Amino acid sequence: MSEQGWRDFLTAEGVEDWVVLHGGPTAVFRVGSLVEAAQLAEAVAAVPGLEERTVLTLASDRLTVRLTREMWGIEPRHIEVALAISRVARERGATADRGAVQEVQLAVAAKPDEIDLPFWRAVLGYAPMHEDNAIDPLGHGSTVWMQDLNPDKPLRHAMHVDVSVAREVAEERLAAALAAGGRIVEQSEAPAAWILADRAGNKVCIAAWPDGAVAAADDRTPPQDARAG
Numbered sequence: 001m002s003e004q005g006w007r008d009f010l011t012a013e014g015v016e017d018w019v020v021l022h023g024g025p026t027a028v029f030r031v032g033s034l035v036e037a038a039q040l041a042e043a044v045a046a047v048p049g050l051e052e053r054t055v056l057t058l059a060s061d062r063l064t065v066r067l068t069r070e071m072w073g074i075e076p077r078h079i080e081v082a083l084a085i086s087r088v089a090r091e092r093g094a095t096a097d098r099g100a101v102q103e104v105q106l107a108v109a110a111k112p113d114e115i116d117l118p119f120w121r122a123v124l125g126y127a128p129m130h131e132d133n134a135i136d137p138l139g140h141g142s143t144v145w146m147q148d149l150n151p152d153k154p155l156r157h158a159m160h161v162d163v164s165v166a167r168e169v170a171e172e173r174l175a176a177a178l179a180a181g182g183r184i185v186e187q188s189e190a191p192a193a194w195i196l197a198d199r200a201g202n203k204v205c206i207a208a209w210p211d212g213a214v215a216a217a218d219d220r221t222p223p224q225d226a227r228a229g
């Protein structure tokens with residue numbers, strides 16, 4: 001796994017339509033109808049360089065394109081594929097909407113000797129992508145990844161939600177969550193990420209990383225909850 005791929009993608013020219021989420025480069029193209037979304041999907045599917053993990057999701061007003069389903073697997077060729085897809089979308093009158101791009105992941109935490117990834121893959125019907133996660137083979141459900149709990153803490157297990165969004169959307173999403181009654185639990189890694197909780201204490205991480213990373217100069221370590229796929 002390497003950071004260079006996603007850093008190069010962030011600094012490439014012409015990829016403004018795309019957001020680098022935890023699940024890799026993603027774009028949402030607005031269209032006028034489900035028929036138009038299907039027509040655009042057919043055209044995008046003909047772009048050379050798409051791979052097994054590429055996912056196209058249609059809705060009545062948009063087509064969502066996920067190139068890799070993981071940020072760590074981004075290669076130079078993905079830049080060319082993204083540029084080609086954007087050209088196809090523009091030719092058909094579709095408009096990119098970075099604000100609509102997001103990915104929700106579920107982190108399951110346990111003590112290192114109690115992590116039970118095979119159980120989660122089996123019960124969800126998910127497939128492996130890396131040794132610490134599981135993905136929906138249909139491309140619809142949230143990726144699930146495993147997180148080690150500190151063995152010194154009394155807590156034996158926990159879960160939280162990761163919401164990966166575009167860099168310009170994160171603070172707006174944060175403000176909306178706070179207005180809805182949430183509270184900030186941890187913000188030492190802001191503006192890359194904020195950890196929030198609802199009134200019951202359930203936690204969620206709003207992450208603008210890696211999309212908000214300053215690619216050439218940012219040597220910070222990834223936020224604690226930023227993971228692959």
